[in-house]
Amino acid sequence: MIPGNSTLERYLPWIFTISFTLITFLPRSLDDTMFMDGLAYASIARNMAMGIGSFWKPYFAESFWLPYDNGPFFFGHPPLQFGMQSILFRLIGDSTAVENIYNLLVLIVSILLIAKLWRELFKETPDLAKYAWLPILCWYAVVTVYYSIPNNFLDSTMAIFCLLSCYFQLVFLKSKLFFKPRNYIFPVLAGICIVLACLTKGPVGLYPLAFTMVYVIVYDHSWFKSGVKTTAIVLVTFTFVLGLVLLYKPAFTFLKTYFQGQVVQALLQKREKAGEGFTAHFYLVKELLRNVYPHLAMLVGLYLISASYNIKMSISKRTTRICQLTLLIAGSAILPMLVSIKQYPHYLLPSLPFVAIFFAALFVEKIHALTLIKTKLTVAGFSIAIVCCWTFTIIKLTNIEHNEMAANAKELKHYVARASTIGICQNLYHDADIHTYLQRYHSLSLTTKTENAKYVFADANCLSSFDLKKDKVVPLEDHYFLVIKNQKAREQHALYH
Known part of the structure; x- marks a missing residue:
């Protein structure tokens, strides 16, 4: 004082x-x-x-x-x-x-x-x-x-x-x-x-x-x-x-x-x-x-x-x-x-x-x-x-930092239902930021069993494991992607029928 x-x-x-x-x-x-x-x-x-x-x-x-x-x-x-x-x-x-x-x-x-x-x-x-x-x-x-x-x-x-x-x-x-x-x-x-x-x-x-x-x-x-x-x-x-x-x-x-x-x-x-x-x-x-x-x-x-x-x-x-x-x-x-x-x-x-x-x-x-x-x-x-x-x-x-993973979690709201379980590539599974941001912002859980998952969170290292002729890839921030399995095939089927 x-x-x-x-x-x-x-x-x-x-x-x-x-x-x-x-x-x-x-x-x-x-x-x-x-x-x-x-x-x-x-x-x-x-x-x-x-x-x-x-x-x-x-x-x-x-x-x-x-x-x-x-x-x-x-x-x-x-x-x-x-x-x-x-x-x-x-x-x-x-x-x-x-x-x-x-x-x-x-x-x-x-x-x-x-x-x-x-x-x-x-x-x-x-x-x-x-x-x-x-x-x-x-x-x-x-x-x-x-x-x-x-x-x-x-x-x-x-x-x-x-x-x-x-x-x-x-x-x-x-x-x-x-x-x-x-x-x-x-x-x-x-x-x-x-x-x-x-x-x-x-x-x-x-x-x-x-x-x-x-x-x-x-x-x-x-x-x-x-x-x-x-x-x-x-x-x-x-x-x-x-x-x-x-x-x-x-x-x-x-x-x-x-x-x-x-x-x-x-x-x-x-x-x-x-x-x-x-x-x-x-x-x-x-x-x-x-x-x-x-x-x-x-x-x-x-x-x-x-x-x-x-x-x-x-x-x-x-x-x-x-x-x-x-x-x-x-x-x-x-x-x-x-x-x-x-x-x-x-x-x-x-x-x-x-x-x-x-x-x-x-x-x-x-x-x-x-x-x-x-x-x-x-x-x-x-x-x-x-x-x-x-x-x-x-x-x-006036210069609030942008957070890419928070933005990705918000973007997923446009594609994935809340509280869903989505797939994730094995090499990304131990990334804590992905788990916590997706859960906090959209209540999402993750699984490495991607064969039966409709949605998969991926990066460039694992994109080659998907059939990009059938699967739709949505670009996300920081070089991440949302893969929607068989989405292209479904869209083509809807177009012709």
Whole structure:
């Protein structure tokens, strides 16, 4: 926050932060491009809303591009996000506005929670608590965040429940409420949130269980017994609620199938892999370092600017502890995932709010000192930055990227009935984009048994396997084709009869 009495001066940093997030979020919400995972999850939620599949038997399609998850229902991930998103589909209908609205809600709730965590952490230093916009800026400046949030990933929803659990524990600990039994509602709520996190994306959602003990280690070892008691309440609540869920037979069947087919197989290195060998275990560490290059550069720049104004203040003890806490919590989210070599950049999402708070805490005292010295310059800087953000956003909005596969899926609507199964050439079957775009936009399933299929999705490599004298070929974008079997023969027959 900029020192001063003007409302404009108080809210300029927030206006800048929100404007910065919209540079990427707004254009990505208006185009037809989405990563295949997000398309698959939206398709499952849409099908659930239409009564195709159910909460404990999610359904994607009759076909799937991976050699696993091909059972009678989709068991690749727990179903909570599908269920929540299906409510929006029931309210709005089958529209891509659903996933865009859902992503917007995830963005807003994430921003609110990061701000509340920051204010709670800096409760004793009101001047710094007012900089709640700074960790949000650091968070959305991470490549993985601004790429992932518009992509409907499960990790974004799971991160919200993890943040909520950590926030409830933090409020409980900061207020020293463990002397009042009625206030143990906070660790109970924290345990429930961990169940919700696990029902969104699995065991990765367990890391908030470490929050209380990490806090005690960083802040006050004399609270050790109270910390153990609080952690026990969180754990018992988690176990009890999850146990109630497992008593329901459909839930037990699904979660058992999920655990055996996804978690165990990933640990046995029998699913997707980040690489080969020992170094594959550290893929997420390399990704994290790649993501924070801008933050490290900003840290160096901030120290150079501070030195030029002869600001030689060191980080306070209170802020140092916040840095230690957030770094350890981020580590508790990332380190368990290194056991498996199934790793993707968006797996970092639950840890990144704490990484952002860590860097913001490193920045905040020097930024505060600089704004006290150069208030007018700071106001001018934020004003220029806001204009630049909206200039970039408008440029992006006037140049929305065209997505060829989405266009192909829409074109197929003119030829193929909705919810049909069409053929696909064998060499294309494992292309996830084809499966997900055709299912999301027209509910199509795919089969490599093309001999009995009336329609076949093809490319130039397999066109020679068709009888082009009898079969009609409809050109699609990006060098794809729709082959309509025996269509020319039928047209000729109709012409002569």
